[in-house]
Amino acid sequence: MKNKVAISPETDPGVRSRIVEHAASLSPQQRKIADYCVAHMQEIPFLSVPELAERTGASEATVVRFCQRIGYTGYSDLKMALVDLIREEMNASSPASAGFESAAQDKDFLAAMARLEQQNIERTLDSIDRQTFSHVAASLFKADHIFTFGLGISAFLADYAAYLFTEYGMRSTCLATRYTSPREQLVALRPSDLVFAFSFPPYSRQTLEVLEEVGRKGVPTAVITDKPTAPAAALAKETLVVSSHGMSFNNATSAANVLLNALVLEIASRHQGETTDAISRINQILREQTYVVET
Amino acid sequence: MKNKVAISPETDPGVRSRIVEHAASLSPQQRKIADYCVAHMQEIPFLSVPELAERTGASEATVVRFCQRIGYTGYSDLKMALVDLIREEMNASSPASAGFESAAQDKDFLAAMARLEQQNIERTLDSIDRQTFSHVAASLFKADHIFTFGLGISAFLADYAAYLFTEYGMRSTCLATRYTSPREQLVALRPSDLVFAFSFPPYSRQTLEVLEEVGRKGVPTAVITDKPTAPAAALAKETLVVSSHGMSFNNATSAANVLLNALVLEIASRHQGETTDAISRINQILREQTYVVET
DNA sequence: TGCTAAATGAAATGAAAATTTCATTCAAGG
DNA sequence: CCTTGAATGAAATTTTCATTTCATTTAGCA
Incomplete structure (x- = not known):
């Protein structure tokens, strides 16, 4: 104390x-x-x-x-x-x-981790520039297609983001590196699209390359990273900085999660019709497939 | 407030x-x-x-x-x-x-979402039974191979969990549903393995089936879910309940994330040698591959 | 009125902060 | 390999702040 x-x-x-x-x-x-x-x-x-x-x-x-x-x-x-x-x-x-x-x-790792993430969330809340936040939300909604990208731990965030965007009625794909390089997948990229990257330490060189190339093509880019001075921040049109102080090498991603969830909520509230339509359709599909166990 | x-x-x-x-x-x-x-x-x-x-x-x-x-x-x-x-x-x-x-x-979704997740984390911290927590950590470390599983939003957690476990030197695979069903992938399952499932609403029937079958074979199971009364809780040997109150249909996953991170930390602290070895080896690999951008 | 003691501010002092200077290190380019 | 310019920290300098000293004022009182 x-x-x-x-x-x-x-x-x-x-x-x-x-x-x-x-x-x-x-x-x-x-x-x-x-x-x-x-x-x-x-x-x-x-x-x-x-x-x-x-x-x-x-x-x-x-x-x-x-x-x-x-x-x-x-x-x-x-x-x-x-x-x-x-x-x-x-x-x-x-x-x-x-x-x-x-x-x-103490040895209470659960408590330590919990406090840490609560702090990360708190710091993020304090430090996110709301104007940028709104602007990113608007850009995301406006985009024809959102390509999300991330490597290492950031890959999970990219994946999750694409999932979220899709659930909310937008078109989105995560650029996976399973079969082809992300740059191959971007040949058909159009200026009306948007690339949404995640870049957390250890910063991958490939992410920077993607951002750079996409930016050169005049396609909007946004990045979620952990510091305003992170290498990706310089390359993206829009940067959202989340606090991500970790106890060990595994990055704290809760703040980024919160930010993503808040982004889609913001979008949903601004465009009620389209998003709620999409969501209710998805819910219905899940039910039809007897995917859901009723409680 | x-x-x-x-x-x-x-x-x-x-x-x-x-x-x-x-x-x-x-x-x-x-x-x-x-x-x-x-x-x-x-x-x-x-x-x-x-x-x-x-x-x-x-x-x-x-x-x-x-x-x-x-x-x-x-x-x-x-x-x-x-x-x-x-x-x-x-x-x-x-x-x-x-x-x-x-x-x-009402209009600040970021703030609302942040508070919500902070509360989820807080509640989880309060309600997790530390003994179960320790026991799960021990079981995970003991297992020859950890198979993680989840569908819908839980898939991201399962994926992330497998990644984390691997980083910390354990063998782990996420049971993906890309080509084969999870049950097919489990034919070679041995009693020394462990299946770690994630089950959040909408609860998928398939997850329950997997847990049931694995349990019948006498293979240890653990599940992270959102209520003690959730269907998966009854089927798994060990259950960890995290708070996951969401604003909309997208579940709040921060608490589950925190729990996972805490689990690997707990494991790492108990078995310093093995885990830190694995971590430093991974860091070295990343550097060798010029994957990392130095700062 | 003249004395005393508290009160007060100007200025001195001391201390710490902010800024600048300068020599050294480091990295990039010839 | 050498040169050059940016970057850096140690130390000097300047500025500002907090505190003390001291001379002056003021109010109370015999």
């Missing part, structure tokens, strides 16, 4: 209560500072002594004396307390931060 | 897009910094140059140079941009936007 250095809930009454507690013993200038603090608590972590002094009309010296009066060693100390608070706030909404460090130390 | 005080990409005019934009022109060290920034955007406002340098393994000078390369005058400038963002966020969500969030979530 994290070190709450010197500010454990028991010993730290909190900035606000300290101010209230010592309100009586504050000098006029210090009071102005106190008032500003309670009114703009969230601002403090980003303010320096000179700034706060300027905003309250007091001198820098008085700001520091105020901090000491209410029980901190100085302004840095008070600020740190508030920084910790704000950090807690930020992490509070995700279950991810709960106890990753401790889990990783 | 808690107030999320974080940088949201929609309102980010600068930092992220500047990084993506200039990604190509960044030097190796600068890339490391760029990657850290996008992955830990919320941290930056609280980090100093020395701290960031230490975390990324680059020098302080390089940190500053990175900021300048992507268009800021220096680190202070970049930090200010992020501070402004965080302040905006806080002001936007602080007042009284409790109801606003749910409305916003």
